Amino acid sequence: MTHNPLPVERRFTHDLSSRVTAGHQVRDVMWAVIAALVPGLLALIWQSGPGVLVQCSLAVASALIGESMALKLRSRPARPSLNDLSAMVTAILLGLSVPGLAPWWVITLGTLFAILLGKQVYGGLGCNPFNPAMVGYAILLVSFPQEMTHWPAEPVGLGETLHAIFGEMDSHRPDALAMATPLDASRTPPAMGHSTATPGGLVPASHSDSWVNLGYLLGGLWLLRRKLIDGRISAGVLAGLTACALGFYLEDSSRYPSPAFHLFSGATMLAAFFIATDPVSAATTPRGRWIYAAGIGVLIYVIRTWGGYPDGVAFAVLLMNLTAPTLDHFTRPRAYGHPR
Amino acid sequence: MTTLPGRFPGGLELEGHKSLANQCPIRFAGLPPRLLFPLRQRNGENARALVSIGDLVRRGSVIAGGNQSLDPPIHASSSGRVIAIEDHGMAHPAGISSRCIIIETDGLDESIAALPALDTTHCSPESLLDRLHEAGIVGLGGAGFPTAAKLLKGKTAIDTLILNGAECEPYIACDDRLLRERANEVLQGAALLQRCLGCRTTLIAVEGDMRLAWQALKAAQSAGDFDFIQIIQVPSRYPAGGERQLIQLLTGREVPSGALPAAIGVICQNVATVAAIYRAAAHGEILDSRIVTVTGAGVQTPQNLEVRLGTPIGFLIEQCGGYTGQAHGLIVGGPMMGYTVNSDAIPVTKPVNAILVTGAGSPATIPDPQPCIRCGACAEACPASLLPQQLYWHTHAQQLQRALDYHLLDCIECGCCDAVCPSHIPLVHEFRQAKQASLSQQRARDSAAHARMRFEARQARKEQEQRDRELAAQRRKASLGGHASPKIQEALERARQKRAKQNESLASETTHNDP
Ligand code: SF4
Ligand code: SF4
Numbered sequence: 001m002t003h004n005p006l007p008v009e010r011r012f013t014h015d016l017s018s019r020v021t022a023g024h025q026v027r028d029v030m031w032a033v034i035a036a037l038v039p040g041l042l043a044l045i046w047q048s049g050p051g052v053l054v055q056c057s058l059a060v061a062s063a064l065i066g067e068s069m070a071l072k073l074r075s076r077p078a079r080p081s082l083n084d085l086s087a088m089v090t091a092i093l094l095g096l097s098v099p100g101l102a103p104w105w106v107i108t109l110g111t112l113f114a115i116l117l118g119k120q121v122y123g124g125l126g127c128n129p130f131n132p133a134m135v136g137y138a139i140l141l142v143s144f145p146q147e148m149t150h151w152p153a154e155p156v157g158l159g160e161t162l163h164a165i166f167g168e169m170d171s172h173r174p175d176a177l178a179m180a181t182p183l184d185a186s187r188t189p190p191a192m193g194h195s196t197a198t199p200g201g202l203v204p205a206s207h208s209d210s211w212v213n214l215g216y217l218l219g220g221l222w223l224l225r226r227k228l229i230d231g232r233i234s235a236g237v238l239a240g241l242t243a244c245a246l247g248f249y250l251e252d253s254s255r256y257p258s259p260a261f262h263l264f265s266g267a268t269m270l271a272a273f274f275i276a277t278d279p280v281s282a283a284t285t286p287r288g289r290w291i292y293a294a295g296i297g298v299l300i301y302v303i304r305t306w307g308g309y310p311d312g313v314a315f316a317v318l319l320m321n322l323t324a325p326t327l328d329h330f331t332r333p334r335a336y337g338h339p340r
Numbered sequence: 341m342t343t344l345p346g347r348f349p350g351g352l353e354l355e356g357h358k359s360l361a362n363q364c365p366i367r368f369a370g371l372p373p374r375l376l377f378p379l380r381q382r383n384g385e386n387a388r389a390l391v392s393i394g395d396l397v398r399r400g401s402v403i404a405g406g407n408q409s410l411d412p413p414i415h416a417s418s419s420g421r422v423i424a425i426e427d428h429g430m431a432h433p434a435g436i437s438s439r440c441i442i443i444e445t446d447g448l449d450e451s452i453a454a455l456p457a458l459d460t461t462h463c464s465p466e467s468l469l470d471r472l473h474e475a476g477i478v479g480l481g482g483a484g485f486p487t488a489a490k491l492l493k494g495k496t497a498i499d500t501l502i503l504n505g506a507e508c509e510p511y512i513a514c515d516d517r518l519l520r521e522r523a524n525e526v527l528q529g530a531a532l533l534q535r536c537l538g539c540r541t542t543l544i545a546v547e548g549d550m551r552l553a554w555q556a557l558k559a560a561q562s563a564g565d566f567d568f569i570q571i572i573q574v575p576s577r578y579p580a581g582g583e584r585q586l587i588q589l590l591t592g593r594e595v596p597s598g599a600l601p602a603a604i605g606v607i608c609q610n611v612a613t614v615a616a617i618y619r620a621a622a623h624g625e626i627l628d629s630r631i632v633t634v635t636g637a638g639v640q641t642p643q644n645l646e647v648r649l650g651t652p653i654g655f656l657i658e659q660c661g662g663y664t665g666q667a668h669g670l671i672v673g674g675p676m677m678g679y680t681v682n683s684d685a686i687p688v689t690k691p692v693n694a695i696l697v698t699g700a701g702s703p704a705t706i707p708d709p710q711p712c713i714r715c716g717a718c719a720e721a722c723p724a725s726l727l728p729q730q731l732y733w734h735t736h737a738q739q740l741q742r743a744l745d746y747h748l749l750d751c752i753e754c755g756c757c758d759a760v761c762p763s764h765i766p767l768v769h770e771f772r773q774a775k776q777a778s779l780s781q782q783r784a785r786d787s788a789a790h791a792r793m794r795f796e797a798r799q800a801r802k803e804q805e806q807r808d809r810e811l812a813a814q815r816r817k818a819s820l821g822g823h824a825s826p827k828i829q830e831a832l833e834r835a836r837q838k839r840a841k842q843n844e845s846l847a848s849e850t851t852h853n854d855p
Contacts, residue, residue: 009685010654010663012670023717023760026710084710126711126763230716279715284729289716328730335747336348336584336724337597 024228030085032228033274036219037092040270043215044096047208049156051100054165055107056092062111063091070120086125090114093133093274097267097314098140101156101164102147110136130321131281134314141314210264220273229277232286233293237272238263240297248305262301271300271313281321288324288331295320344574346592348585350723351577352756354510354676356549361635361642362513366521368646369632369659371418371445375650376687378430379404380438381411382484389441395422399451400626403441410489412476417628417648420445429686431672433679433772440687443650455624460528465536468621475620476627476690481515481610482673484691487617491537491607498537498607502590503530503544505553505611506574506581509674512694514631515611517644519546519553523560526611529618530569537607542569543590544611549576578676579754583608585723597750612693632688634660637699638667647688653695654684666699676755710763718757718767724750728757728767735774740781743774751775 044052067087071078081087091111098107114136122128141148156164223229245259262268267275276282276296283292299316307315334340379386387404397403397416404414420443428440458471472488479485481504503526507515519526526544534542546554550573557571574580574589584595587606595601601608609617612631619625628649635642640661647656653670657663671678672692718728726747734742748771757767 008654009683011683012680013682021759021764023721024762025764026713026762029715029762080708080710086713124711126713280713282714284714284716284719285727286716286719328727332727332746333719333725335597335726335750336588337594337599337750338747 026084026086029228030089032223032226033089034085034092036223037096037216037274039218040212040215041096043208043212044100047155047211048100049161050158051156051161051165052096054161055098055100055102056095058104058107059091059095059111060088062108063087063115066112066115067120070116071124074120074124076124081124084125087115087119090119090132090136093270094136096270097133097137098148099150101150101161103167104165106140106144106147110140112136113139126280128280129324131275131278131317134275134317134321137314138318209266213264213269216269216273220269223273223277229273230279230282230289232289233277233282234272236290236293237276237297237300238268240294241268241301242297244298244301256305262304266300266304267313268300271296271317275313275317276320281317281324283324283327283331285328285331285333287333288327291327291331292320292324295323344572344589346588346590348580348588348723349725350721350756351579351585352721352759353576354578354759356576357511357635358507358513358516358549360511360513361633361644362516364643366514366517366631366644366646367659369648369651369656371447371449371648372651372655373445374423374652375417375420375443375445375648376428376652377403377414377416377441377443377650378428378438378687378689379414379440380430380432380436381406382486383411386439387411387414389425389439391422391441393422393425396420397422397443399449399628400454401452403443410486412473412478412486412488414441415476415626415628416443417650418443418445419448419450429681429683431681431686431689431692434776435679435682455620455626457624458621460532460618460622461535463536463621468532468536468617471620472617475616475625477613477616477620478627478690479610480612480616480630480690480693482677482691482693484689487609487613490609491533496602496605498539498602499541499605500591500607501530501534501537501539501542502586502606502608503542503611503614504581504583504586504608505544505546505550505557506586507550508547508576508578508581509676509678509694510578511635511696512633512674513635514633514644514693516550516553518612518615518631519550520556522615523553523556524564525615525618527557527560527564527566527569528622529614529616531566532618532621533607533609533614534568539605539607544569544571545574545581545586545590546571547576547580548573578756579723579752582723582752582754584752597747627690630688630690630692632656632692633694634697635694636671636697638664638669638697640664649690650687652685652687653681656688656695657684657697663697664699667697668700669698671696671698676759677753709765712761712763712765715762717760717762721756721760723754723756724752726751728771731774732765732767732770735770740774740778744778748774748778 041052041056064082064087067082068078071081091114094110094114095107098110114132117139118130118132118135119125119128220229220234224231224234241262242259245256245262248256249258276293283289296316299319300312303315304312379389381387387406389404391397391401391403396419398419399416401416402413403416403422406413422441423444424442425439426442427437428442430436430438430440455471455474458467469488469492472491473486477487479487479490505515505519505526507513530542530544544557546557554571554573561567561569561571572590574586579585580589583601587601587608588594591606593604593606595606596603616627620627629646630649631644632647633642633644634656639657640663643660645656645659670681670684672681673679673694673696675696675698678694678696712729712732714729716729719726722728724747731743731746731748731751734740734746735748751771753768753772755768758765761767
């Protein structure tokens with residue numbers, strides 16, 4: 001019988017790259033998040049002028065520069081980190097949160113704080129215990145309360161906007177700087193409660209706020225549909241807030257605004273779909289996430305209603321960030337084959 | 341699909357890629373010029389080679405035997421001459437090599453006489469177990485656990501026998517083809533096992549999208565007398581065919597952590613194993629070949645081959661028309677649970693169910709790992725309800741104990757977490773290594789304990805000897821008067837030696853009794 005000759009051995013490299021991927025890529029998720037912010041952004045422009053665009057651009061530029069610098073200092077390659085777009089998301093969230101006419105150095109400083117103190121000092125993406133954008137926001141709020149709490153009540157033209165942002169300090173400001181920022185608490189002194197709680201509570205006080213919130217809600221629902229954010233977190237935040245608001249509203253509707261008011265004012269929707277859902281600083285277990293999110297909702301209400309700070313969302317998120325590791329520890333799911 | 345008693349959390353709906361290989365019938369791969377038989381056993385020791393270089397062997401000859409192991413003997417899978425016994429790469433997740441018996445085939449394929457057939461309707465369970473060991477039957481689903489040992493393990497009564505035909509891993513189609521072509525053998529084997537195990541329920545599970553296999557089983561069922569067997573379709577959701585997940589689906593029960601399915605009265609056997617059991621019993625056939633799916637974008641003509649054990653992978657690829665231009669990576673098993681090997685000279689062994697040659701860029705070549713963003717996607721996908729991100733955190737920081745606290749050992753290495761991780765962290769790779777590390781720690785602890793026991797036994801023996809000597813001295817003193825006869829002296833001496841021996845064998849037993 002004839003024999004086949006011995007086959008020539010072919011060698012292969014051991015590599016882990018021949019695996020199945022069934023999930024999303026970080027970069028794609030971040031792109032989607034940015035895209036989902038667009039409706040809210042448009043509503044903001046429509047309601048208060050192009051200032052927010054300028055703020056976002058400034059933020060993105062500072063974030064990219066800050067991140068590259070930090071990575072250089074830590075002697076890490078810049079490309080992969082910049083590529084994941086997480087810095088850009090942080091920047092845009094911050095850009096959306098500061099008042100549209102705040103001077104340029106506010107957002108620049110804030111973004112650098114967010115990237116450097118909120119993220120890079122801990123070792124970069126994934127290691128930061130706090131939501132970087134909220135770290136930046138909180139620092140700004142504490143350091144520049146004046147600049148951070150004034151928001152144009154009605155749309156301001158581009159020229160005026162640029163002048164306000166880049167003009168000399170103490171130059172005259174447009175008159176319409178009277179409103180609270182989106183993240184600003186609608187702290188409700190009784191007087192305000194009276195003026196806002198319209199019958200049925202469906203039309204909240206600030207018209208512009210509710211349009212912007214609707215925009216974020218839309219983008220958020222799209223992210224949910226694409227399974228890019230955890231619906232438990234969004235639902236938890238909204239449920240926590242609604243439960244508190246409803247309780248007090250039913251108790252005394254003349255003093256406390258309706259749940260609808262709370263849901264569609266301030267940064268509620270931004271928090272529920274874009275900020276609390278940041279996985280890095282959230283709890284990771286399913287039950288942990290419910291608790292984490294509901295906690296944020298409740299804290300937003302508490303800070304808005306009785307807090308000393310004018311802002312609800314940033315501090316609520318930061319406080320719950322603190323609890324995440326503990327929540328994770330105590331809400332570990334029961335593993336297969338372990339007693340119930 | 342009927343509703344099942346249970347369901348498992350997590351898991352993934354994966355693209356099957358089965359039609360690459362499952363379209364044409366199983367084909368005999370032919371005799372390769374050389375066959376290689378790794379001697380490495382499951383306990384890490386080598387089996388004793390029973391042949392030497394130059395010996396002529398025939399198909400079915402026992403060429404190596406168990407060495408303190410449950411593993412059955414190793415048989416030559418064709419006739420030829422032993423040309424070498426040397427180290428060679430083998431199919432193993434850790435990429436190790438093993439001493440191998442290398443046989444140059446003579447192409448005549450002469451066999452030794454087959455084992456006598458057993459009467460499958462009346463043979464005793466013991467005779468079946470002996471036969472399974474003798475015929476070299478081990479689990480063919482990928483784990484390679486000796487079947488006789490697995491069936492023997494059940495101390496609790498077995499009430500449910502599950503035949504696993506739910507081939508959930510992408511690309512692999514050997515059980516699919518087997519069921520389509522040899523459903524009768526599988527059912528015969530099931531009947532035999534059910535009788536010998538004395539269990540009430542026998543279930544065969546196939547995946548929902550293995551429609552033709554299901555039909556073949558149904559046809560074989562109505563042709564024969566197999567009404568007591570339930571043929572069940574399970575959802576095509578990976579890893580429905582994982583032993584623990586399948587048991588959960590079919591019985592609603594969970595196998596306790598660290599225990600075997602037998603602990604809850606269940607025995608799970610792969611369908612190919614059951615067919616091999618039947619052939620070993622009814623025809624005296626030795627397990628010297630298996631069906632291997634050779635597939636992937638890197639192979640010209642993917643298909644299922646009937647392969648003699650010991651055949652080098654490269655020979656199989658040749659039988660499939662060779663590599664394509666884009667051949668890139670070589671995986672033993674499927675893309676989820678398989679492992680890469682670095683050479684196609686590695687021989688097929690019993691647990692090798694598939695050879696997957698990936699094409700460059702498919703499955704998508706994965707970029708370098710990025711930091712974990714704690715997204716929780718991995719935990720959501722984990723069928724064992726573990727927290728892979730926490731496990732990774734601890735294994736990566738070399739905190740083995742913490743990882744064990746997070747149930748590292750309950751990880752079934754299914755790869756779901758890997759597949760969904762947006763940062764492309766090689767989680768399972770990490771977990772496998774950590775499990776290995778924990779295993780060797782355990783071994784080290786065990787052997788330290790053995791050493792201590794040995795030492796203590798020796799100490800005890802010495803003390804005993806000392807006491808005996810003193811006793812003897814006292815006796816001698818007492819017998820100075822000449823009372824004790826030499827016979828008594830002799831008996832005393834014998835008793836002393838016997839005791840010493842007993843102590844010794846006790847000590848050696850504790851050393852060799854590696855579980
Ligand atoms: S899927 Fe990857 S990135 Fe997400 S939590 Fe798990 S390990 Fe981290
Ligand atoms: S490989 Fe382990 S940790 Fe990952 S999903 Fe499977 S069982 Fe869970």
